[in-house]
Amino acid sequence: MNIKVKFFALYREVAGHPEEILDLRVGSSVGDLLGLLREKYPKLGSLSDNIIVSVNKKYAREEVALKEGDEVALLPPVSGG
Amino acid sequence: MGSMILVTNDDFSVDEVLRKIRNKRTGAIVSFVGVVREDDSGRKIKMLEMETYKGMAEKELSDLKDKAMKKFNLEDVTIIHRIGSLSPGDNIVLIAVASGHRKEAFAGAEFLIDELKKVVPLWKKEILEDGEVWVEGGH
Numbered sequence: 001m002n003i004k005v006k007f008f009a010l011y012r013e014v015a016g017h018p019e020e021i022l023d024l025r026v027g028s029s030v031g032d033l034l035g036l037l038r039e040k041y042p043k044l045g046s047l048s049d050n051i052i053v054s055v056n057k058k059y060a061r062e063e064v065a066l067k068e069g070d071e072v073a074l075l076p077p078v079s080g081g
Numbered sequence: 082m083g084s085m086i087l088v089t090n091d092d093f094s095v096d097e098v099l100r101k102i103r104n105k106r107t108g109a110i111v112s113f114v115g116v117v118r119e120d121d122s123g124r125k126i127k128m129l130e131m132e133t134y135k136g137m138a139e140k141e142l143s144d145l146k147d148k149a150m151k152k153f154n155l156e157d158v159t160i161i162h163r164i165g166s167l168s169p170g171d172n173i174v175l176i177a178v179a180s181g182h183r184k185e186a187f188a189g190a191e192f193l194i195d196e197l198k199k200v201v202p203l204w205k206k207e208i209l210e211d212g213e214v215w216v217e218g219g220h
Contacts, residue, residue: 009132009204010215054202057137073134073202079216080131080138080162080203081115081174081194 031062119169
């Protein structure tokens with residue numbers, strides 16, 4: 001199943017691009033996706049043990065199951081205001 | 082009603098927002114304006130780059146607004162946050178709160194800026210004279 005992954009701020013600079021499409025096994029969770037991304041971008045793992053993620057623009061935990069077409073975003077610690 | 086949630090490249094007029102936010106039940110209006118500092122703990126800031134996750138930021142702001150309205154019994158809330166390139170002295174964020182009485186308005190405005198800094202997907206990069214750095218966490 002195809003998942004759109006978006007990277008913001010520092011994570012975008014580490015990934016080298018703002019988004020990509022990943023083909024994941026059906027039944028994969030947010031945690032599975034993060035594992036894949038940590039392998040693909042080792043620097044991501046060294047930046048943070050606990051990467052904050054949203055699924056379809058809502059904060060989501062690692063256990064959340066993904067489905068075809070979901071948009072997952074990797075969110076560095078926020079610093080608005 | 083002047084109620085508004087906005088994430089924008091454009092500057093805002095505090096006067097205009099404060100004029101529009103009042104209604105017949107309004108007895109107090111509190112506004113908070115965040116401004117770009119030039120000097121941050123001894124480092125000279127040339128510019129800020131603010132970035133957002135369009136759609137999610139507005140949704141989170143709107144949820145915060147609903148929460149604050151209920152918790153502090155507010156009449157109305159407007160939140161405007163700027164993105165893009167900002168220079169020292171520029172406005173970054175405006176929070177305006179209208180309520181029947183001042184206590185709720187002060188408490189509501191403080192709650193909103195504190196929570197905004199914790200949960201709304203906005204990121205700030207400081208462009209310094211000798212490099213750039215992503216700011217982590219509110220300060």
